[in-house]
Amino acid sequence: MAKHTVSGSERHPVEGSKKIDAANPREEIEVRLKLRRRNDAAYQELVHRLEMGESVPTMSRKDFADRFGTDAADCKKVHEFAAAHGFKVVRELPQSHLMVLAGTVADFQKSFGVTLDIYDHPTLGKYRGRTGSIQLPDELSEIVTAVLGLDNRPQARPHIHTRPDATSTQHEQPRIAFSPLQLVPHYRFPEGDGRGQCIGIIELGGGYRETDLDAYFGLLGVPLPEVVPIGIGRATNQPDNDPQGADFEVALDVEICGAVAPGAKLAVYFAENTDAGFVEALNTAIHDVDNRPSVISISWGGPETEATKQFVARMNEALQMAALLGITVCISSGDSGSHDAGPRKPDGVDFPASSPFALACGGTRIQAHGDAEEREVVWNDGVKGGATGGGISSLFERPVWQNGLSASPTKGRAVALTHRGVPDVAGNASPASGYRVLLNGRVGVAGGTSAVAPLWAALIARINSLKGEPVGFITPRLYRHPDVCKDILHGNNGGFAGAKGWDACTGIGVPDGEKIAKHLGV
Structure with missing residues (x-):
């Protein structure tokens, strides 16, 4: 029987990994098949x-499902193949x-022409991996566009940085910490609480405890928002009890969204941290007919260079679907400055923030002193402290709304x-100007561009509520009127510097919520 290569499915072991054994052929695993859509030309x-x-x-x-969903005949063929x-x-x-x-590892290896092995990595730990491309049998070759989940290496990392305390030495700039409510007037958010809206939050690990949420919102004097956990596949709302783990990310996302938009429902989608889990989580949130999020916050991502082409294509496709359904997707741009793949690697950016269909959210530092122009600068606290992700994608061509823009390297001339x-x-x-977060009954301070995606998501929820309908894919509209944001001129993220107008550190700037709301028709 002829085999057909799945375009973009080629994999290599993570750099630094060591193959230690063959995968257990009797292990039961789940694999996601992405199928072609109906009416693709339209x-x-x-x-x-x-x-x-x-x-x-x-x-x-x-309407989207009726017009562009998978044809029933294609689903039937997959059922027949499975049986x-x-x-x-x-x-x-x-x-x-x-x-x-x-099914079993053995059956998947035989059906999709792969060999699955167990690898060990110094930081990622053990994972099931493969080398080379996936092969499709004849009966699926015209139907299936991607096969995800054979490899279960961690696909993304949370973009969060914690600090142990809110003190500073005499040699450091003073450290400060905010509740999300203090940033509402700082960024001139419009009045409102997001009532009638749902914010979808994607989490690839960790969980939250009701007792923490009760205590946190009680401390703020804010009504406890409705928080709905949604498990995908084998993932659930499961706190990992690691104070430096994914629980901190979940707490930061939920607490910022809930503080700024307490009237909105928060639907938290928990998935495994794999390419398959990430794709299914985003698709589930987009097509959730029960909770119907109008805005989605994603604080996870990874270097463009570490993603397969089929994963990039399927995630970008999901973001396109979100745009067609009027859903704004806010995604953190990363915390490793201009070197997303590592300090000894070339400049690179984070995916899925680099998708043209995302609202990519970079980071600043609010300073407690200085003149008015210097009070907010590009976030860069050094190698250990983190810096805002930003730069130029190697995967996506320039979207039309970025025509005529240039990036300003810290060394050399501007680059168109x-x-x-x-x-x-x-x-x-x-x-150093982070957010107070309550986790395991204790208040800590955290930052990272992980905080920026939920902050913008909560702003959009407020605007959607006031407008009475979702504002949807707003990225091109913001570029047409960049004055709705405050330009950040000073600082750098390693390879790129802040500059007048758009820059590869903070984009068009930080929000002026009232101007944005007015521009979007409120």
């Missing part, structure tokens, strides 16, 4: 209009073109953008 025409910066009428989730090869269909999601199969520039906007991110 879909691509709508996406092209978005790429040209045009306004496209928002579709309902039902013939010993797999079980455990989830079928035609609206997001996903089908999830469960030929590819997507990151980030789009910014907000307070430095742990």
